[in-house]
Amino acid sequence: MPASETILSAFADGVLRLTLNRPEKLNAFNDEMHLALRAGFARAGSDAGVRAVLLTGAGRGFCAGQDLGDRDPSAGEALDLGRTIEAFYNPLVRQIRNLEKPVVCAVNGVAAGAGANIALACDIVLAARSARFIQAFAKIGLVPDSGGTWALPRLLGEARAKALAMTGEPLPAEKAAEWGLIWRAVEDEALAGEAEALAVRLAAGPTRALGLTKQAIQAAATNSLDAQLDLERDLQREVGRGGDYAEGVAAFLEKRAPKFTGR
Numbered sequence: 001m002p003a004s005e006t007i008l009s010a011f012a013d014g015v016l017r018l019t020l021n022r023p024e025k026l027n028a029f030n031d032e033m034h035l036a037l038r039a040g041f042a043r044a045g046s047d048a049g050v051r052a053v054l055l056t057g058a059g060r061g062f063c064a065g066q067d068l069g070d071r072d073p074s075a076g077e078a079l080d081l082g083r084t085i086e087a088f089y090n091p092l093v094r095q096i097r098n099l100e101k102p103v104v105c106a107v108n109g110v111a112a113g114a115g116a117n118i119a120l121a122c123d124i125v126l127a128a129r130s131a132r133f134i135q136a137f138a139k140i141g142l143v144p145d146s147g148g149t150w151a152l153p154r155l156l157g158e159a160r161a162k163a164l165a166m167t168g169e170p171l172p173a174e175k176a177a178e179w180g181l182i183w184r185a186v187e188d189e190a191l192a193g194e195a196e197a198l199a200v201r202l203a204a205g206p207t208r209a210l211g212l213t214k215q216a217i218q219a220a221a222t223n224s225l226d227a228q229l230d231l232e233r234d235l236q237r238e239v240g241r242g243g244d245y246a247e248g249v250a251a252f253l254e255k256r257a258p259k260f261t262g263r
């Protein structure tokens, strides 16, 4: 991984903790932070010891989206924002969604623009009660990106998706949980501990089965019921031959906690 202080990376107990670290800019993305985060998720994919990822932000914000100072239209040369999206945001969202391991996101403060939608690309999102989700794009004349126009209507329905995206009104964490945008809002002081405990618990789980569960649920967005039933059959066939199923059943019959290896 290229050394960069823009992403703090720490590994223990099967969990790779990745922390967005430009707190003075509310962890807005510059190219360096993108590349460092990409390297972190690449490690999560290739290192079998990593069995869950925990993504959070340093300081009082989670992420304010693109660093607008880095993409200032008045700065001279013609901007191609599509190129930025193709080079940085789309690969990141694909990396998170394609990773066959659980990704927990702890939204510690404001999540705006692409920062909000990157949080929504993660598998389980917890947020501090004081955090807000802001589809800030319309306020600067842009359309939502990083999968926002895909995730919002699926999670919230068109009415709420359109209103949030067109007004840019902040959605408080508790309301986000109530509406089904995220898993849970927790007291600010409890967020780090709860997210950590969840990530450690998932990392001790049947990683292969959890990874395939993630892929199956995502595939349901475009599959027919018939196709999904066939997919479940195939995935169950695969995990049924794995060591974690044998261990899970043995532990159940022996009335003890399972010791999953992730395979």
Ligand code: LHQ
Pocket (backbone or CB within 6 Å): 024, 025, 026, 028, 064, 065, 066, 067, 068, 069, 071, 081, 084, 085, 089, 110, 112, 113, 114, 115, 134, 136, 137, 140, 142, 145
């Ligand atoms: C920032 C930023 C920021 C730089 C706060 N950039 N400095 C994709 C492809 C290519 C180009 C364009 O975009 C995209 C996708 C996107 O993400 S577009 C959306 C970009 N994000 C935004 O429009 C959000 C802009 N930020 C805000 O509206 C506010 O900062 C929020 C509501 C997030 C937080 O407000 P406050 O809590 O009042 O904090 P603040 O505004 O005072 O910000 C603190 C500092 O962070 C401040 O710097 P300063 O030197 O004055 O203390 C801000 O300038 C800086 N900052 N967001 N995106």
